[in-house]
Amino acid sequence: xxxxxxxxxxxxxxxxxxxxxxxxxxxxxxxxxxxxxxxxxxxxxxxxxxxxxxxxxxxxxxxxxxxxxxxxxxxxxxxxxxxxxxxxxxxxxxxxxxxxxxxxxxxxxxxxxxxxxxxxxxxxxxxxxxxxxxxxxxxxxxxxxxxxxxxxxxxxxxxxxxxxxxxxxxxxxxxxxxxxxxxxxxxxxxxxxxxxxxxxxxxxxxxxxxxxxxxxxxxxxxxxxxxxxxxxxxxxxxxxxxxxxxxxxxxxxxxxxxxxxxxxxxxxxxxxxxxxxxxxxxxxxxxxxxxxxxxxxxxxxxxxxxxxxxxxxxxxxxxxxxxxxxxxxxxxxxxxxxxxxxxxxxxxxxxxxxxxxxxxxxxxxxxxxxxxxxxxxxxxxxxxxxxxxxxxxxxxxxxxxxxxxxxxxxxxxxxxxxxxxxxxxxxxxxxxxxxxxxxxxxxxxxxxxxxxxxxxxxxxxxxxxxxxxxxxxxxxxxxx
Ligand code: AMP
Ligand code: ZN
Numbered sequence: 049x050x051x052x053x054x055x056x057x058x059x060x061x062x063x064x065x066x067x068x069x070x071x072x073x074x075x076x077x078x079x080x081x082x083x084x085x086x087x088x089x090x091x092x093x094x095x096x097x098x099x100x101x102x103x104x105x106x107x108x109x110x111x112x113x114x115x116x117x118x119x120x121x122x123x124x125x126x127x128x129x130x131x132x133x134x135x136x137x138x139x140x141x142x143x144x145x146x147x148x149x150x151x152x153x154x155x156x157x158x159x160x161x162x163x164x165x166x167x168x169x170x171x172x173x174x175x176x177x178x179x180x181x182x183x184x185x186x187x188x189x190x191x192x193x194x195x196x197x198x199x200x201x202x203x204x205x206x207x208x209x210x211x212x213x214x215x216x217x218x219x220x221x222x223x224x225x226x227x228x229x230x231x232x233x234x235x236x237x238x239x240x241x242x243x244x245x246x247x248x249x250x251x252x253x254x255x256x257x258x259x260x261x262x263x264x265x266x267x268x269x270x271x272x273x274x275x276x277x278x279x280x281x282x283x284x285x286x287x288x289x290x291x292x293x294x295x296x297x298x299x300x301x302x303x304x305x306x307x308x309x310x311x312x313x314x315x316x317x318x319x320x321x322x323x324x325x326x327x328x329x330x331x332x333x334x335x336x337x338x339x340x341x342x343x344x345x346x347x348x349x350x351x352x353x354x355x356x357x358x359x360x361x362x363x364x365x366x367x368x369x370x371x372x373x374x375x376x377x378x379x380x381x382x383x384x385x386x387x388x389x390x391x392x393x394x395x396x397x398x399x400x401x402x403x404x405x406x407x408x409x410x411x412x413x414x415x416x417x418x419x420x421x422x423x424x425x426x427x428x429x430x431x432x433x434x435x436x437x438x439x440x441x442x443x444x445x446x447x448x449x450x451x452x453x454x455x456x457x458x459x460x461x462x463x464x465x466x467x468x469x470x471x472x473x474x475x476x477x478x479x480x481x482x483x484x485x486x487x488x489x490x491x492x493x494x495x496x497x498x499x500x501x502x503x504x505x506x507x508x509x510x511x512x513x514x515x516x517x518x519x520x521x522x523x524x525x526x527x528x
Contacts, residue, residue, distance in 0.1 A: 071304065300330075405453075486515055
């Protein structure tokens, strides 16, 4: 049985879904104003393993994930410049073009990492669900949880006594610690925007420009992404999309909500406040959060400028699947520090594994003993690190039939997603051009033409092959 650490109860709980056969799961997805970095990708790989694990455990998984293609504000509160508009200004392209490009790149990165993303409509764009978001804000307004200021519609956190429960920080404590923005008309510092106006009062640009206040204030730039609403022209607050789309595609409550630990204190508290107050039932039963990928002990993040992408990894000879292996080497609730050395070690380990399993026979039957141990580890709060330990132990066991090893590994790979199955029992195919060079070298060697033989050996090495000479034949091996 799967046990998951639930952030909300702060305990490791036995997982059981609301419906018997089906698990409904929501993951906060990428903000597509820039390239997804390998810190973000750690989160998506972990949730992919969880999803595969649930499938292996016999469930059907309905997984929804949002694409935040409408601007986040640069500030985690509701202040600052819109990130999408900032990128648009800096790159001289429309916000729509930027969102489209980075969404595509995200999907490609996910594919290269063997992440099974949800498909449309469950992979859902915020900009295509404005109506649902407006409806949620209207419901909150009707129930008395929302109020208007000159720059938007806000959620009144003082009306939700459970605010702070997820992060274990009572409302009074959160209020005491919250920063008060100088210009804010918010009733409480923890209140957050449900709807923001493009121009004060929710008027359009023309009306605003003709108003007396426009002369004395700095003019906001014309927004590319704005919509009409019952409160005027504007755009949704950044937490609303998850509550609205999760309700639409999964219903409420649903089973598992995932995200990074950075989302606990603000984003997820706010999602819960909105959804519970609007619909009177919990949002999700299990809240699971991954720790950060760090660089020199600091969170990898766009704002700190210490990010690497999958392209950077490829340039350093690290394949996407080696990165996946690297992620799985640590428990998801522990920080994982990224260095090129440790990523290189993961690449070497994966290469070694592939080389070993190429030699195995075709799958026969699973080793129940090893499988029980592997499953016990991975079902224990997704302990991929321990499960990989069992995997290597099985791989190195000289007394186990190769066909049994193949069958067992194949099953595990459906959960780990390392793409190992395709290497099982597939002896390495040596490209024809490599064989031709090796033949020429063998001939040169026979003729004692050592210069040519050495030159051709180097040529082979550059192509990634080592040539080993025996008395009567040569052997080609891939360079590690
Ligand atoms: P964002 O696009 O910044 O909203 O992040 C997308 C997802 O990645 C969220 O679930 C974040 O919590 C998560 N995340 C962001 N940075 C990191 C990091 N350095 N390590 C692990 N997860 C991260
Ligand atoms: Zn979210």
